Amino acid sequence: MAAEAVQELTELDKNIVRALQGEFPLVAEPYKTLAEQVGVSEEIFMERVKAMQAEKKIRKMGAVLCHREVGFKANVLVAWVVPAARLDEIAQQMAASPSVTHCYDRNTAPGWPYNLYTMVHGRSREECEQVVRDLGAHCQVSEHAMLYSKHEWKKTAMKYFCE
Numbered sequence: 001m002a003a004e005a006v007q008e009l010t011e012l013d014k015n016i017v018r019a020l021q022g023e024f025p026l027v028a029e030p031y032k033t034l035a036e037q038v039g040v041s042e043e044i045f046m047e048r049v050k051a052m053q054a055e056k057k058i059r060k061m062g063a064v065l066c067h068r069e070v071g072f073k074a075n076v077l078v079a080w081v082v083p084a085a086r087l088d089e090i091a092q093q094m095a096a097s098p099s100v101t102h103c104y105d106r107n108t109a110p111g112w113p114y115n116l117y118t119m120v121h122g123r124s125r126e127e128c129e130q131v132v133r134d135l136g137a138h139c140q141v142s143e144h145a146m147l148y149s150k151h152e153w154k155k156t157a158m159k160y161f162c163e
Contacts, residue, residue: 009057012040014161016048020061021159072121074148076128078135079114081143087116090139094118099131114145 009017015038025033035045052058082090087105094116095103102119118135122128125148136142 007055009052012038013048013052013057015039016045016052017058018161020049020058073123074125074128075119075121076125076132076149077147078118078120078132079112079145079147080116080118080136080141081113082116082139082141084115090141091116093139094135097131097135099128100135113143 016034019034019038024030027033029042031045031049032042035042038045049058080090080094091103091105094100095118097118097120099120099122100118101121103117105116106114108115120128120131120135122131128148129146132144132146136144
């Protein structure tokens with residue numbers, strides 16, 4: 001069975017990737033604006049994006065919300081003790097909360113029994129604490145540790161084709 005030939009990215013594809021990893025235009029037709037920056041029509045731009053996704057050259061695209069700038073001044077990493085048999089079920093329930101931005105499991109360690117972690121954002125510590133109480137009650141888990149952020153480090157993402 002022959003291996004599939006990997007097709008190299010064209011200069012157009014690289015230009016599209018460069019455009020997508022920059023600031024996303026906050027306009028009615030953002031992809032049209034990005035296409036204009038690249039020098040192609042919106043149709044060609046979107047065809048290439050979809051093709052690169054289908055070819056697994058682009059795996060995901062997402063927004064980074066600067067949560068403090070939109071009023072979410074408090075955030076807390078909550079480490080939960082969750083029964084292993086219910087880990088997937090509880091993780092799905094917690095991840096469904098609009099106040100939870102991250103949800104993942106980790107191995108426990110001696111003296112550290114926590115196996116599920118959620119990042120909760122709120123407008124205040126009190127709001128975060130209420131969200132945690134509500135999540136615990138809803139999921140029927142009570143043992144947890146709350147680790148508030150003291151400093152926010154600069155968020156950066158990988159940048160490709162910036163030679």
